[in-house]
Amino acid sequence: GEEPLTERPGSILPPADFEDAAKTVQKMINRTPTDQEVVSYLLYPKVFEDFAAHQKAYFDTSGLPTYAFFNGLEPEEEIAVEIAPGKTLIIKFLAVGKPQTDGCRTVFFELNGQPREVVIVDKSLKPQDSARRKADSSDPKQIGAVMPGVIVSLAVKVGSKVKAGDQLLMLEAMKMQTSVISEQDGVVKEVLAEPGIQVESGDLLIVLE
Known part of the structure; x- marks a missing residue:
């Protein structure tokens, strides 16, 4: 009972806002997007959002067979x-x-x-111990462990004011030490780490506000 379209379907779609789409995509991928990425988002927003989340979690996996x-x-x-x-x-x-x-x-x-x-x-296993919280890679205020290791020292505490580039803590693995730094200005809201604790890659260590 529906009347067929008598005009080009694309002509009745709302105009695409490329500038607004570019800003949205930039937040997803944390860099200036290419024209192809902006168009991909406009055509398939949910698919592109899932793709961006996958790359944040696992980086570029396109080279895998x-x-x-x-x-x-x-x-x-x-x-x-x-x-x-x-x-x-x-x-x-x-x-x-x-x-x-x-x-x-x-x-x-x-x-x-x-x-x-x-x-x-292993998602097929039921943990017997309480698992550590994982950092949300899409939230720059959540600071996670960059590698498995032992926390050597903490440079901040709850309430500390930090600037982008400030050292937050020190990790050690295989006798090599790595600094974990803040990528933005903020105030330390939560500290989930302490010296001597073993952590895995991605474990949530510090939350900023």
Whole structure:
């Protein structure tokens, strides 16, 4: 019972605000967007939002072979991932460790022939210990651990005023120390870390306001 359109469908759509869309996309990806990214957002806003969130969490995964991205690797399987022209990573999956009480497992692999390991959350497990809160990568006020390690020192406390570039704390792993700095001005609202505590990559350490 509906009357057919007698004009071009696109002519009855509201005008696209490219400047406003560019500002929205810039907040999602934390940089100036390209024209292609702005158009992609205008055409498929939810898809682009999910894509931007994926890249924030896992960086650019487009170099992974499709089967490896969707299914993972089998033990002793090896893949090559080109991250830039002339730069290729050789990744070999070795094994997965036993379940830990916090619901995590250690994954063992080789990167260009060198042994590596990373701790991941196994979503099929029910943690026996209370899990640490994770930082929301889309919220610049949430400061997370940049790598697994032990907190060596804290430079701030609740109520401390910080500026962009100020050191917040120091992490140590494999006898190497790394400073965690603030990316913006603010006041420390919450501190979830203390010296001597072991943390994993992404664990929430400090919240600003």
